[in-house]
Amino acid sequence: MEISVTMNGTARTADVEPRMLLAHVIREEFGLTGTHVGCDTTSCGACTVLLDGSPVKSCTMFGVQADGHEVTTVEGLAGADGLHPVQVAFQEEHGLQCGYCTPGMMLVGAALLERNPDPTDDDIRWAISGNICRCTGYMNIVKAIQTAAKAKAAAPAAATA
Amino acid sequence: MATEAHEDQAEIRGIGHSVKRKEDARFIRGKGNYIDDIHLPGMLYMAILRSPFAHAKLNGIDASRAQAVPGVVAVVTGELMAQHNLAWMPTMSGDTQAVLVTDKVRFQGQEVAAVIAEDPYVAKDAVELIDVDYDALDVVVSPQQALASDAPVIRDEKDGQTDNHIYHWESGDADATDRAFADADRVVSLDTFYPRSHPAPLETCGCIADVDGATGQATIYMTSQAPHAIRTVFALVAGLPEENIRIVSPDLGGGFGNKVPVYPGYVVATAASLLLGRPVKWIEDRSENLISTGFARDFHMHGELALKNDGTMLGLRTSLLADEGAFHADAQPSKFKVGLFHVVTGSYDMSAAHVVADGYYTNKAPGGVAYRCSFRVTEASYLIERLVQNAAYELGMDPADLRKKNFIRKDQFPYETPTGFVYDSGDYHGAMDLALEKIGYAELREEQERKRAEGKLWGIGLASFTEAVGAGPHKDYDILGLKMNDGAELRIHPTGKGILKISSKTQGQGHETTFAQIVAEEIGIQPEDIKVQHGDTDNTPYGLGTYASRSTPTVGAATAMVSRRVIEKARKIAAHLLEVAEEDVEFTRPTFSVRGAPDKAVTIQDVAFAAYTNFPDGMESGLEAAYYYDPPNLTFPFGTYAVAVEVDRETGVWQVTRMVAVDDCGVRINPMIVEGQIHGGLTEGYGIAAMEQITFDETGNCIGSNFIDYLLPTAVETPRFELGETVTPSPHHPIGAKGVGESATVGSPAAYVNAVIDALWPLGVRNIDMPLTSAKVWEAIEAAKAPA
Ligand code: FES
Ligand code: FES
Numbered sequence: 001m002e003i004s005v006t007m008n009g010t011a012r013t014a015d016v017e018p019r020m021l022l023a024h025v026i027r028e029e030f031g032l033t034g035t036h037v038g039c040d041t042t043s044c045g046a047c048t049v050l051l052d053g054s055p056v057k058s059c060t061m062f063g064v065q066a067d068g069h070e071v072t073t074v075e076g077l078a079g080a081d082g083l084h085p086v087q088v089a090f091q092e093e094h095g096l097q098c099g100y101c102t103p104g105m106m107l108v109g110a111a112l113l114e115r116n117p118d119p120t121d122d123d124i125r126w127a128i129s130g131n132i133c134r135c136t137g138y139m140n141i142v143k144a145i146q147t148a149a150k151a152k153a154a155a156p157a158a159a160t161a
Numbered sequence: 162m163a164t165e166a167h168e169d170q171a172e173i174r175g176i177g178h179s180v181k182r183k184e185d186a187r188f189i190r191g192k193g194n195y196i197d198d199i200h201l202p203g204m205l206y207m208a209i210l211r212s213p214f215a216h217a218k219l220n221g222i223d224a225s226r227a228q229a230v231p232g233v234v235a236v237v238t239g240e241l242m243a244q245h246n247l248a249w250m251p252t253m254s255g256d257t258q259a260v261l262v263t264d265k266v267r268f269q270g271q272e273v274a275a276v277i278a279e280d281p282y283v284a285k286d287a288v289e290l291i292d293v294d295y296d297a298l299d300v301v302v303s304p305q306q307a308l309a310s311d312a313p314v315i316r317d318e319k320d321g322q323t324d325n326h327i328y329h330w331e332s333g334d335a336d337a338t339d340r341a342f343a344d345a346d347r348v349v350s351l352d353t354f355y356p357r358s359h360p361a362p363l364e365t366c367g368c369i370a371d372v373d374g375a376t377g378q379a380t381i382y383m384t385s386q387a388p389h390a391i392r393t394v395f396a397l398v399a400g401l402p403e404e405n406i407r408i409v410s411p412d413l414g415g416g417f418g419n420k421v422p423v424y425p426g427y428v429v430a431t432a433a434s435l436l437l438g439r440p441v442k443w444i445e446d447r448s449e450n451l452i453s454t455g456f457a458r459d460f461h462m463h464g465e466l467a468l469k470n471d472g473t474m475l476g477l478r479t480s481l482l483a484d485e486g487a488f489h490a491d492a493q494p495s496k497f498k499v500g501l502f503h504v505v506t507g508s509y510d511m512s513a514a515h516v517v518a519d520g521y522y523t524n525k526a527p528g529g530v531a532y533r534c535s536f537r538v539t540e541a542s543y544l545i546e547r548l549v550q551n552a553a554y555e556l557g558m559d560p561a562d563l564r565k566k567n568f569i570r571k572d573q574f575p576y577e578t579p580t581g582f583v584y585d586s587g588d589y590h591g592a593m594d595l596a597l598e599k600i601g602y603a604e605l606r607e608e609q610e611r612k613r614a615e616g617k618l619w620g621i622g623l624a625s626f627t628e629a630v631g632a633g634p635h636k637d638y639d640i641l642g643l644k645m646n647d648g649a650e651l652r653i654h655p656t657g658k659g660i661l662k663i664s665s666k667t668q669g670q671g672h673e674t675t676f677a678q679i680v681a682e683e684i685g686i687q688p689e690d691i692k693v694q695h696g697d698t699d700n701t702p703y704g705l706g707t708y709a710s711r712s713t714p715t716v717g718a719a720t721a722m723v724s725r726r727v728i729e730k731a732r733k734i735a736a737h738l739l740e741v742a743e744e745d746v747e748f749t750r751p752t753f754s755v756r757g758a759p760d761k762a763v764t765i766q767d768v769a770f771a772a773y774t775n776f777p778d779g780m781e782s783g784l785e786a787a788y789y790y791d792p793p794n795l796t797f798p799f800g801t802y803a804v805a806v807e808v809d810r811e812t813g814v815w816q817v818t819r820m821v822a823v824d825d826c827g828v829r830i831n832p833m834i835v836e837g838q839i840h841g842g843l844t845e846g847y848g849i850a851a852m853e854q855i856t857f858d859e860t861g862n863c864i865g866s867n868f869i870d871y872l873l874p875t876a877v878e879t880p881r882f883e884l885g886e887t888v889t890p891s892p893h894h895p896i897g898a899k900g901v902g903e904s905a906t907v908g909s910p911a912a913y914v915n916a917v918i919d920a921l922w923p924l925g926v927r928n929i930d931m932p933l934t935s936a937k938v939w940e941a942i943e944a945a946k947a948p949a
Contacts (some may be wrong), residue, residue, distance in 0.1 A: 019282070021493070025705055027197075027198075033195075033198035035196070036414065038364065038365070038447065039868045040447045040448060041868055043867070043868035044447075046414075058687030072188075072945070073191065074190070074191030083190075087190070088831075091185040091189055092181065094834065094836075094837050096188055096834050097669030097838075098364070098413060098415040098669030099189075099193050099669070100193075100362075100364045100412050100414030100415060100508055102189065106189065124876075125216070126876075126877060128875075128876045129875045129877045132363060134873070135363075135415055135841045136840055137840030138844070138875075139840045139881070140610070140840065141876070148734070161312050
């Protein structure tokens with residue numbers, strides 16, 4: 001089946017089997033390997049991407065369901081003017097170790113800040129509760145998203161995803 | 162002598178600086194290079210058929226339907242592997258393990274056959290079409306069942322194996338321990354089961370085997386924490402010449418011990434690539450990871466602590482039953498059958514201890530790995546810290562006071578334990594005092610009294626662990642005969658930048674940053690100017706890899722020592738440039754100057770340039786060295802963790818209200834990274850205490866084969882951590898560091914459990930085995946309520 005997707009702002013098409021998972025379409029057909037797979041049961045969030053701006057687990061959608069939609073992956077987070085504040089903050093606050101959960105975490109964080117520019121600790125923890133991190137204990141992930149919120153507030157024009 | 166501009170005055174960001182991680186640049190952009198991201202031309206995909214039975218005779222395999230699927234290239238069975246003498250492989254513990262089954266299956270999830278196809282979906286489709294004829298056999302799912310005289314013999318293929326017993330192992334002095342117990346006023350005992358858990362790194366295991374039929378070169382990309390050891394094992398298993406094997410361990414999405422062993426999938430993929438002449442990729446799915454690869458713990462423990470009425474500890478006795486699964490595949494030093502469990506006397510000064518352990522085969526997955534732990538130190542620490550806490554209540558003492566009374570004092574180091582460890586350094590009272598102060602222990606105990614009066618269940622738990630990490634000295638520590646020593650190579654380029662090649666393999670610990678900081682500390686070149694290479698056996702020195710908190714104690718030491726070797730040569734070049742005798746050259750990084758004439762000076766960068774452009778006659782050009790480090794001793798990190806919990810009497814739900822962790826890992830290379838390691842360990846420790854468990858039903862079905870049954874902590878329930886530190890350097894480590902990656906997983910489970918038991922002790926609850934699910938806590942409360 002032929003699908004058309006706006007991948008990170010660029011119109012792309014692919015000919016995919018109807019059963020092919022969106023995560024695999026992104027990785028294999030579009031060659032964007034920043035989207036990871038960590039489980040078989042929609043439990044870990046490593047595969048999180050934004051579909052029309054909202055986080056979805058791309059291992060639990062078929063590629064064909066993304067037909068006609070906008071998909072943002074970690075590779076699309078940075079803008080023309082550089083890294084997204086969430087990316088900067090993850091490095092700054094040591095919000096990642098092995099890096100496997102990081103793309104999903106950053107995308108959820110970026111989407112959260114679009115809805116809620118000034119989230120509390122609890123807001124952030126609930127927002128990332130579908131994303132498992134085995135390395136960091138979440139402390140610095142929460143801190144990174146808070147730092148990104150502050151950075152966005154300080155420079156709102158430069159910080160839209 | 163113009164090299165390039167460098168800021169002589171800039172502070173060198175060596176040890177003690179929270180340098181931002183170099184590896185993050187690629188990870189935050191989605192540009193990591195994990196195993197599944199690697200794509201080779203002409204690559205095939207492998208999927209594995211696994212046994213639905215835990216114990217069953219294999220009568221035959223009919224792969225014709227699978228073979229007929231378009232896109233299937235080959236089906237590999239045990240019979241085919243046997244033709245190449247590859248149906249069995251050695252394990253890290255000197256046992257054998259089936260690669261693909263030929264006679265009978267011995268655990269659910271065991272590898273039965275593999276399909277190689279042009280497409281990963283097709284490979285999975287075809288696996289479903291392989292017909293296997295099994296006869297189910299009786300199943301053994303615990304060591305207690307395994308030791309019964311009428312138990313089915315699981316390893317009946319082994320010559321001379323007539324039962325399920327694997328090893329009997331003892332440590333310490335039985336007679337001295339008996340005497341200590343004879344002197345005791347009181348003996349406190351505890352039976353507890355440390356359940357089977359799984360490291361479950363977020364990335365599963367996998368490989369791409371690429372064997373070139375023309376040259377015999379085998380390049381194997383593999384999720385490996387120990388690529389060099391794996392290369393040697395592959396040479397031995399497959400009979401391939403070692404110089405033709407190259408193991409490349411790419412970015413790893415976590416390891417925690419899970420990525421130490423050799424798994425059958427790696428061997429089958431390599432054999433398939435050899436036979437087919439094309440690269441073969443195998444990536445586990447999550448269920449395969451949880452049901453077949455290295456589990457941890459599964460340890461039944463009995464402990465007895467002998468005490469005087471005043472709380473003085475006299476001795477410790479433990480007896481242990483280890484459930485090893487169907488093949489004895491623990492990855493641990495060969496001399497020690499239950500790893501370093503004999504560190505079980507922990508932080509306490511006592512005169513005698515005796516450890517007895519027996520290991521058994523069961524119909525469960527093999528591969529006892531140390532899940533974020535130095536070879537069963539976790540189990541040991543849990544047992545002693547639970548015993549001490551219960552002993553305090555039985556003696557009517559505060560658990561903090563009982564610990565302090567028996568801690569090895571600062572002036573007793575180096576301290577030899579009754580089982581033969583020589584602890585390098587410690588200040589256990591200092592760490593405990595800081596933890597108590599940070600959590601406000603005295604006030605919390607008062608608050609607890611008030612809450613108890615209101616009928617609330619409040620608890621405070623402590624754990625004061627001592628770990629044994631950094632294996633190790635060559636005379637005691639080897640795996641399959643390979644001494645546990647590690648190497649580092651440092652080469653400084655003409656422009657004053659360099660490359661450090663190390664035998665360890667980062668899985669998120671930040672080696673690319675911290676090891677560059679060690680070089681910076683020693684030679685004065687900034688960490689961003691030192692590239693750190695690891696994971697590729699063709700391009701790094703030999704060593705046994707990263708697990709058991711050994712990278713800093715071994716490779717960190719090798720890095721400091723190789724840097725000092727480079728400085729030795731650099732000093733000679735500096736003397737030549739400064740036109741003075743070598744003895745007259747002083748080095749204060751990054752500058753070499755003339756003793757007594759500090760204005761006459763050159764920098765390390767000047768010297769590097771000269772090493773290729775203007776070196777003295779008779780000297781080899783270049784500025785590089787190699788060093789293989791043989792640690793004189795292990796290192797012994799320690800700390801005290803303090804946890805406050807609130808337990809809901811009606812539901813058994815418990816919540817951590819405070820968690821204070823004071824760690825002493827000696828000198829901290831990068832404090833930011835150290836704290837990150839502790840956060841992660843405290844979370845995995847919480848997972849083990851609260852939810853992580855793999856169980857089996859009576860027929861050997863694995864319960865816990867996905868993240869819906871095998872629960873991992875999310876951000877919501879994970880406690881908020883408050884950290885503290887004391888610094889007691891290791892006296893024998895070149896930079897005084899000890900290793901920290903696992904302290905928190907080792908120390909924290911007992912602290913969480915002790916807090917819950919502290920809350921429930923007045924009800925009469927004495928123990929709950931982990932994980933402390935709310936259902937188990939509720940049952941314990943209900944059972945305590947029932948009239949005895
Ligand atoms: S891979 Fe999609 S949730 Fe785990
Ligand atoms: S950084 Fe490793 S899983 Fe989150």
